[in-house]
Amino acid sequence: MKKIIIAGGSGYLGSSLTDIAWHYGYEPIHVINSKARFNTKRKTNVKSIADSEIREYIKSNHVIAVINTVCKYAGQGFKESDILEANYEYPKSIIDATTGKAPPLFVNVDTALPYDTNNYTESKGKFQEYCKRNGDRVLNIRCEAFYGSNQPTDRFLSMVTLKLLQRKKISLSQGIQKRDYVYISDLIAAIYRLIEITNHGVHEYYIGGGQIITIREYVEKIASKIELFGNRKVDMGLALWGDLASHIVSPDFNSLEKIKPTPKVWTPKVSLDLGISMLCGNLMNGKKAC
Numbered sequence: 045m046k047k048i049i050i051a052g053g054s055g056y057l058g059s060s061l062t063d064i065a066w067h068y069g070y071e072p073i074h075v076i077n078s079k080a081r082f083n084t085k086r087k088t089n090v091k092s093i094a095d096s097e098i099r100e101y102i103k104s105n106h107v108i109a110v111i112n113t114v115c116k117y118a119g120q121g122f123k124e125s126d127i128l129e130a131n132y133e134y135p136k137s138i139i140d141a142t143t144g145k146a147p148p149l150f151v152n153v154d155t156a157l158p159y160d161t162n163n164y165t166e167s168k169g170k171f172q173e174y175c176k177r178n179g180d181r182v183l184n185i186r187c188e189a190f191y192g193s194n195q196p197t198d199r200f201l202s203m204v205t206l207k208l209l210q211r212k213k214i215s216l217s218q219g220i221q222k223r224d225y226v227y228i229s230d231l232i233a234a235i236y237r238l239i240e241i242t243n244h245g246v247h248e249y250y251i252g253g254g255q256i257i258t259i260r261e262y263v264e265k266i267a268s269k270i271e272l273f274g275n276r277k278v279d280m281g282l283a284l285w286g287d288l289a290s291h292i293v294s295p296d297f298n299s300l301e302k303i304k305p306t307p308k309v310w311t312p313k314v315s316l317d318l319g320i321s322m323l324c325g326n327l328m329n330g331k332k333a334c
Contacts, residue, residue, distance in 0.1 A: 046106050049098065051075040051138050052113035053090065056196055057153060060228050061111060061235065062090055068236045070108065075138065098141040102148060109149040109239050110142050118164035131167035132174070139179055147180045149242055151235065156188035156250055156295040176246050183238055184248040188295050192228035192319060201225065205266050205327050208278055215287040219260030222294040224252035227314035234303055237310045250300035255316045260285065265316070269324040
């Protein structure tokens with residue numbers, strides 16, 4: 045069976061890619077960090093290899109792609125050195141192990157935010173440049189925001205939903221920056237589709253849900269769904285707009301080369317309205333986002 049190697053397989057995106065890999069005809073292989081710099085917890089039914097074994101594993105197995113989903117974000121208490129290590133140094137060692145004769149496709153999950161936004165985006169931009177210079181076959185995926193099934197509750201949309209449900213105050217920025225959230229199942233379908241059609245060279249695509257709105261509008265949509273499903277009024281005074289000082293950052297959506305949303309390539313199936321409905325409905329039922 046064709047194989048894909050997933051770095052960051054214990055994370056939200058990595059585990060979601062793992063769960064559906066068999067559907068696309070791939071056996072997922074997780075990379076275990078030999079220096080234990082990151083969480084190495086993994087699914088017990090998934091084969092794993094150490095990062096030091098990648099090169100030899102590729103030589104003796106039919107590996108179609110190596111997918112990097114490892115990342116650490118700014119603003120979550122990480123040191124700058126930790127962010128650089130996770131977003132640049134570690135994936136650099138992974139792509140270096142994929143070079144050689146008939147290399148597999150290296151897939152890097154990147155951010156669509158401007159690379160000069162903060163130390164997180166700077167480290168992602170640094171690695172993107174390294175991919176361009178040193179990768180034989182590279183697919184760089186610019187994806188600003190995704191949500192959905194089994195999303196950790198510290199992610200923005202889940203966090204906002206839970207706090208509104210629990211009637212807790214939420215400190216927010218002015219909320220006028222724009223985002224283009226894509227549902228996790230649509231993102232995964234796009235990634236696997238691009239793996240199928242990407243050939244030699246370095247390629248970069250943006251993947252989004254196609255409905256670009258402000259953060260404030262997202263919060264208002266969540267509140268309206270809670271009112272609809274819970275049959276109660278949401279106190280929007282809980283959303284403390286402008287309580288957090290931040291400069292306004294939105295991706296330059298017009299400058300990003302988008303994957304063409306055609307049925308033969310990829311089409312998002314979960315609308316923003318449906319996605320937020322599922323997010324709110326499941327969290328209201330005491331489940332993780334679905």
